[in-house]
Amino acid sequence: DQQVKQNSPSLSVQEGRISILNCDYTNSMFDYFLWYKKYPAEGPTFLISISSIKDKNEDGRFTVFLNKSAKHLSLHIVPSQPGDSAVYFCAASRGGGTGAGSYQLTFGKGTKLSVIP
Amino acid sequence: DSGVTQTPKHLITATGQRVTLRCSPRSGDLSVYWYQQSLDQGLQFLIQYYNGEERAKGNILERFSAQQFPDLHSELNLSSLELGDSALYFCASSVGVSRKWETQYFGPGTRLLVL
Numbered sequence: 001d002q003q004v005k006q007n008s009p010s011l012s013v014q015e016g017r018i019s020i021l022n023c024d025y026t027n028s029m030f031d032y033f034l035w036y037k038k039y040p041a042e043g044p045t046f047l048i049s050i051s052s053i054k055d056k057n058e059d060g061r062f063t064v065f066l067n068k069s070a071k072h073l074s075l076h077i078v079p080s081q082p083g084d085s086a087v088y089f090c091a092a093s094r095g096g097g098t099g100a101g102s103y104q105l106t107f108g109k110g111t112k113l114s115v116i117p
Numbered sequence: 118d119s120g121v122t123q124t125p126k127h128l129i130t131a132t133g134q135r136v137t138l139r140c141s142p143r144s145g146d147l148s149v150y151w152y153q154q155s156l157d158q159g160l161q162f163l164i165q166y167y168n169g170e171e172r173a174k175g176n177i178l179e180r181f182s183a184q185q186f187p188d189l190h191s192e193l194n195l196s197s198l199e200l201g202d203s204a205l206y207f208c209a210s211s212v213g214v215s216r217k218w219e220t221q222y223f224g225p226g227t228r229l230l231v232l
Contacts, residue, residue, distance in 0.1 A: 093218060110159060
């Protein structure tokens with residue numbers, strides 16, 4: 001059962017335009033969400049995060065929006081640059097104390113973003 | 118460069134065999150995490166060690182095992198390999214066991230191909 005879903009395996013965007021990557025989750029216990037970026041032959045690197053007490057977090061060209069009622073988050077990249085071409089993973093963490101489940105990240109399958117010059 | 122090293126980078130083996138993947142965490146990091154990225158399942162958490170002790174277990178098969186040594190490097194052992202075990206295996210490290218995921222750094226991965 002996929003608790004974190006990224007339904008678009010790929011996305012192509014023109015340079016300078018907005019890229020919107022989407023992520024849905026099913027577990028209402030998730031309270032912290034992250035986006036990772038992964039280039040070929042490298043491990044994922046942290047990009048931006050958001051706590052469930054917020055609905056938006058911004059860092060430069062990257063903004064993450066969280067809609068708790070819809071169990072949906074999105075990553076906006078504005079403006080998109082060719083160097084943003086990578087696979088983007090959405091990940092979620094569960095709250096609720098110190099149990100082992102609190103220390104696991106659940107990832108989506110990723111969305112491959114291609115920014116066309 | 119995240120500071121996390123993984124060896125080997127690539128591994129090709131046959132079904133039924135056993136392999137060992139190695140991870141050296143960033144200097145000062147006591148926690149090591151193992152993840153598997155397969156084509157159909159995406160990135161999945163396998164297991165976490167903190168200072169030599171197992172802390173959390175995810176979707177790790179019984180044929181797989183891991184350990185963390187006193188020098189804090191970790192090994193992931195995969196046995197009775199099946200075709201479906203072909204995947205990228207990532208190691209990540211962090212200082213402690215908190216949920217400060219932003220300070221979890223991933224290595225470049227080991228690509229395993231089982232023929």
